Amino acid sequence: MRLRLDFHKLNKKDFVPTKIALAGLLIITLYALVVACQLLIPPFLSAKTKFMDLFFKPRLAFNAHYRPDYPKESAVVMIAVDDESLLRTEGDIVSHPVFMAGTIEGISKCKPKIIVVDIAPVFNPKNPHAQRGVLIETIKKTGNVLMAYLVKDTGPMIMDDEIIKACMDYGRADVMANSGNDAVRTVIPPTFEPEWSIQKMPLPITAALIYRDMQTKTFALNKSARTMYFFSKEDSIKVPLNMHNQIPINYLYTMDQMPVIPAWKFLKGDFKTDLLQGKIALLTSTSQARPDQHNSPIGRVPGGLIFANIINSFVYSYFLIETPTRVHFAILFVASVILGLLFYKNTVGNGALILFAAIVIYVATSFVLLLYNVMWNAFDVIVLAIILYESILIHKARIWELENKLYKGKED
Structure with a gap:
């Protein structure tokens, strides 16, 4: 006897409400299984x-060349x-309050609109007040300095009230979600508690x-x-939030695409001063030896x-x-219904080709949408399509087995 290797052909009797309802229930059940795997199995x-x-990364390369x-x-x-810079200055000299004050003063001469300091001053415990005084006076004189601040109770970047009052403004530094081994993808937005609204x-x-x-203390x-x-x-x-009420980070530039002045060159004056004019000058650490490195x-x-x-992202x-x-x-539901019908109607080989084509289309759609700043993750629909194909294949294999038994019974 010759085994049938094609999927069962659809006919009008297949389109009864009960079977449609069962198909929908199957898709929902399979999707629930996919979601459960994500919750229960971290690698998933x-x-x-x-x-x-x-x-x-491909998006960055494409946008830089083809998006006007x-x-x-x-x-x-x-x-x-x-x-x-650490090697040439024999240590993190910029963190020294006196040198930090000199760096801020040097940046100010280049006439940036804002100076953002994302480095913690390290005070000498033997003479902290004198060092703090020099830094505070420089910040007051400059008038456009923003300092990083940690909301945590302890930490090297917590500033005292005098430094905070001297600044034009300040902001929370520990705002990146999913840091550590996982990639940083979102930033925690400001909160609404009156006593914390500025610090957060x-x-x-x-x-x-x-x-x-714009106002830094008014938001809705x-x-x-x-x-x-x-x-x-x-x-x-208008800032869109994700389902966790966090702001997805739009990575627009890599280090190679950013205008960067190494600190040692800045201290020597070996840079174009007009590069900073009217810009946001960000004094920060990029050293691999520092803990401020994140997966992204x-x-x-x-x-x-x-x-x-x-x-x-906010500027533009x-x-x-x-x-x-x-x-x-x-x-996911509509795509699964269409794929389910196609898998059920076609042969095994054609079903595999349809599955491959669907995966290519989903991946391409996900990438094209990301080019236009819309994140649609096709992972769920791809996994569900594979499971759906395998489920229908198993179902049809069962039908083939029953047909073989009936055929053999008739021969006997």
């Missing part, structure tokens, strides 16, 4: 997030304490708002629309680069929008 969730991360509306000029110029304003957001001449949240608003008399910024969708990068990308209102859960599920 990690695979989903890393799948989306694969698109960020892409913000090609960074509003941020980094004065970076890199590894070479993220430093990069504060810098961007001041650069755009629309929870139903997952949107945060920042205002001024003539301008506003574009590789392992210093925290200063992440801050620079956040600032540029260039944000990432995550696909809402209901839209994601609707796409």
